[in-house]
Amino acid sequence: MMYDSIWDKQHEECGVIGIFDKTLDIPRYLYWGLFALQHRGQESGGIALTDGHDIHTYRGMGLISTVFEKGVPEDLGGHIGIGHVRYSTTGSNNPRNIQPLAVYSSFGQIALAHNGNLTNTRELREELDASGVTFQTTMDTELIVNLISRSRQNTIVERIKESMNRIQGAFSIVAMTKDRLYGIRDAYGFRPLCIGRTTTGGWVIASETCGLDALGATFVRDVQPGEVVEISEDGVKSYFYGKADRKQVCSFEYIYFARPDSVIDGQDIYQARLNMGKEMWNETQYDADLVISVPDSGNTAAIGYSMASGIPFNHGLIKNRYMGRTFIKPNQKERELAVRMKLNVVKSVVQGKRIVMVDDSIVRGTTSGIICKMLREAGAREVYMCVSAPPIMYSCFYGIDTSVRKELIASALSVEEIRKYIGVDKLHFISIDGLCRAIPGIPKEDLCLACFNNDYPTDIPVTNEEGEKYALE
Template sequence: MYEMDYKWKEECGVYGVYSRTENVSEMTYFGLYALQHRGQESAGIALTDGAWMDVTRGMGLVNEVFRHQLPHMENQYIAIGHVRYSTTGSSLLANTQPLMVNYAGGKIALAHNGNLTNAAEIRHGLEQEGTIFQTSIDSEVFVNLIARSRKETIEERIIESLKKIKGAYCLTIMTENKLIGARDPQGFRPLCLGKLDDGTWILSSETCGLDVNDAEFVRDIKPGEMVVIDDDGVKSYMFGEGEKLASCVFEYIYFARPDSVIDGQSVHAARFKMGRILARESKFEGDIVISVPDSGTTAATGYAYEAGLPFVEGLIKNRYIGRTFIKPTQKARDTAVKLKLNAIRSVVEGKRVIMVDDSIVRGTTSGKIVRMLRAAGAKAVYMCVSSPPIGYPCFYGIDTSIRKELIAATKSVEEIREYIGADGLHFLSIEGLKQCVDCVHADDMCYACFNSAYPVAQGEKPAGDSKYVFEQRKC
């Protein structure tokens, strides 16, 4: 079967609430709803009342998993939540999060966003020592390392474990009496801290998760930092200082919600500026600017503003389609695109159309959209992309592990233009992109998907050329 997906897949979203006064289950549910864009395969919430701990997980969207009722526990005061897109391990119920385990030190639940580059090595070593794994996800190595640690406190156990891990991770961890958040030393993925006036504390992958619960943004969790929240407030522990920072630039291009602020940078402002610089670089002569909704919209408005052209709605998105599986025939694939997008003839007919999108991955869907616009009467179609060409896979929490599937890995910009059938094609330059995220130092970002400069120590191989690395081993 053919799945109609043409964007890079999101990683995951994590959430956590500590409160003696609020309904932590409900707040976590709302937070996951706000983070739904970060993962649509599964969702889960874990709760504790200080003695008991329970987790509810399921496949599907947040409202589908909790369609009947929210998890409930008398005197609940800590909760963590997770929305998932699988980047390691199949999309199965067994691989949903939060993970919950009992061990000698008590109970622990954990939710993870990111991808570990040495998970296979660690897992193999643990298995050789007799450890049993219940899932095929890299996140499970965390709970096993924590459980096997001989350190006295949970803080020491976690820090000892984190120092053995390499790659991308933001974590929310729950014990019977603490909410803990941690961000990897290079800061690949975002995590922030918020609070309410009544002493409630919140951890969220993005600030939009704070806004939905009327929480005040306190600060971003620093790369290499662990925060521990209990009745005494928030304590900070730095465990990974001195590493080169490498925040994912694609959070600003595509992944994060436009209303979020990450490491001091407004996502909306960054995307708007990407559009403005695209207009300066491309200099296409057109009559109207349209976007591929919704991820290209902010950049398209920036392009129109800079070029002095009208921004119009030339493509309509069916927001109720969900995931669509169809037979792999050309006619059926074209129909799948029409199920999701349709051109407005009265807007594009007879016009030179400048179409803005955030990225081109395989190029197949871009070509179908160009053909759709031509069929609706567009006089010319120029495509502008608010990211540089994606020529290399990501190993830090994005599902693009096979380079040959990336069109920019095998074709030049001119060849891509011919392949999609556009009259013109321009990708934002890396130099232009660096100007757009102006609140984060350019050297503190990861651009590996564009230039193969992976922020991994020499000699290391990013684990898992396939997301199914733990499911394809011979017995």
Template sequence: MAAAKAASISSLYLQSHPSPPNPTSIFSLFLSQNPPKTLLPSQNLHCSHLLSLTCTQHLLHPPTLKTQSPAFSSNKQHPDGRSIDYDDDEKPREECGVVGIYGDPEPLDSAIWPPRAQHRGQEGAGIVCVQDNVLQSVTGVGLVSEVFNQSKLDQLPGDLAIGHVRYSTAGSSMLKNVQPFVAGYRFGSVGVAHNGNLVNYGSLRAMLEENGSIFNTSSDTEVVLHLIAISKARPFLLRIVDACEQLEGAYSMVFVTQDKLVAVRDPHGFRPLVMGRRSNGSVVFASETCALDLIEATYEREVFPGEVVVVDKEGVQSLCLMAHPQPKQCIFEHIYFALPNSVVFGRSVYESRRVFGEILATEAPVECDVVIAVPDSGVVAALGYAGKAGVPFQQGLIRSHYVGRTFIEPSQKIRDFGVKLKLSPVRAVLEGKRVVVVDDSIVRGLRLRKLFGC
């Protein structure tokens, strides 16, 4: 296989332009939308055996609410505390998938959505639903299909639910860290599912523990529940807002209370969060638009950076946190995290990856006989490269779909073994050929080492 010179698509600059939404305002409307659009040229990167794309990651007090009894129940699987510990501190810890639905007579079919967001996390999955003002929880370690079966779903009726698939952003893969988390307070109960990474988690946890809080997990998401507990804001909803205003970093979160669904996105807009509606009028939030498509929900808009969207029997209302003047969306959503049939930050993921490949072919031309991709996330970029270079694209590596995404496995040993099982070369396509291999990104170089000995 011929050595190739690779180029790095170093950044995707996502510009923002004001565009007012139309939800009812509780306090004020957040008036910015983020349709991104500019691609910037890259610097060059040399790789001895792999032509690949790489990138950098961008990263008032009204009357007090009536006191309510804590109302929640939990059914956690794997009570032995099955866990997988980290052994690689270099891992970008940014990806999970969240979903929330309000007003659907069968919310669990939408909250589970298998395998609609499984690509965003394989370590654990969970659901919290509401029936008769009681929050009921089922969580487990493993894939959605491993955690949930019909008998478990039959235990979770109601028309309000949130769901989560986990890829560890902070904390190990133990069952106790699997979301959604549920907490009961004297003023009500709340469940939360979070995609992102809270950079002030350490200082917040230290402050909370100094003041008597006891943590049950090693997940950064738990600080949100403790901040809600100590908040002096009223009513209950404003406790959630007050807690979120103290967070720094990336967070797209869905909350469920006994009568409300709440979606929150950080002021920078690091992580995606979209809103849609089904034909029966139910409102859906999800990390990606592909999840909306598969439950036949119509995309309405993004949750704007710094926005809190509240859905209850009164309808959909919007209020805002402090918004950042220049949103900073994570480009790795377009490069790897999201599925190509999603629209993220207002732009088609498929089109972004195709353009990446075209730019790479222009910046790093090489004499070759065939272009192949490292499947699956490298396929669209490889198609873009082949089209621009005028070289045939062929399937030179076969992926086993019984092996998950190796990048988001928590352990290096598991990732190494996963690569061996996952990708097999097609000798008839590769033998005696000058081959350009296109991958979406180089994070650790794992696949380079295992496939090509780099």
């Protein structure tokens, strides 16, 4: 598995957007929308467009600004397009794995992009292999598009519904034909997907509301779990292929993945993170002089902790925003140098003070230990750490690049052992109940908490002896 060796974070794997509008410059608006969703994937990106007859894809490695550094395609006059940004776990340098994917079928071309992860990829791939499908990528997205294109149902909607009932796991999908746009969400609602209206009367489907805001579109509603939304010249139609017995929205969307200015399933992300900080104050009551955050993911929860406690908040760590993801050998000296290149301590802010440092999560614990060392070198008297995610003890199978379980520090060590390992004076992880109270817009039973409590809402793939997940990207 490939992960960011510098930054001890889990990663969202994808962001998607689709636009249906006869007035807008579709390529340019897809470009802007993907910019707004760039936090959901930074390794590759692409768009698919139709001229009314054929679907054309434009894809490349890197940030959206790099993929389209020569400009977006302007030679097509179509009114439908989809886009995708991607973070991968393996095979990231293979251009074949860039989405959207487009294939030919008996009903014409279809292009598709998806966010999430299927849990029955092995069975589906074996079945499609046996039926003569030659796979060009290592993505489960290719399984989905092949199931739809090979279905014998009479209409595209029926083909989609049949295919969705065959795949298991987490997925939010945008798809298109030459004259229709589709938005599809899995039956549990693991991954977010919403619909907005453009100022010119068109429609946008996006992973997050910040993607709508960037285009000046107005939020209409979330795509519901188990729903297929079809947008055409006839308007918007809704179909349901199935619904799980319980909704299971990924709790990490609220902790870390989603942009703080987004709203997911009715819950404001910024307010949820403020609430997490307030809950952590209620659970700790640390006597300290200053609250700081590990930027940027810890910012909002740190402000919430400061608001609830009355302890001043200040910027004790400054982030180098010009340093991209860098893969280095897992050597402690090199890792420490890389963290120091990415973060620096403001000595005048922390010197002589008892610090509450707030971060969103601890995965392996390596980065937290380096930051604590840097704070002490800068003169911090004591360092207390608060984490707005409970201990991550189990792997995610629903579209997050979680380390294999043996690399999750909380799966092997107690909180006290983790505290000693990273070198802080006090360590607190928000409780599961505290986390759920911080997200009042989503009932506790509707949140997926599997990485914290091992309560997986679906069957999960078999893992090998090392705890590595058998799954496609």
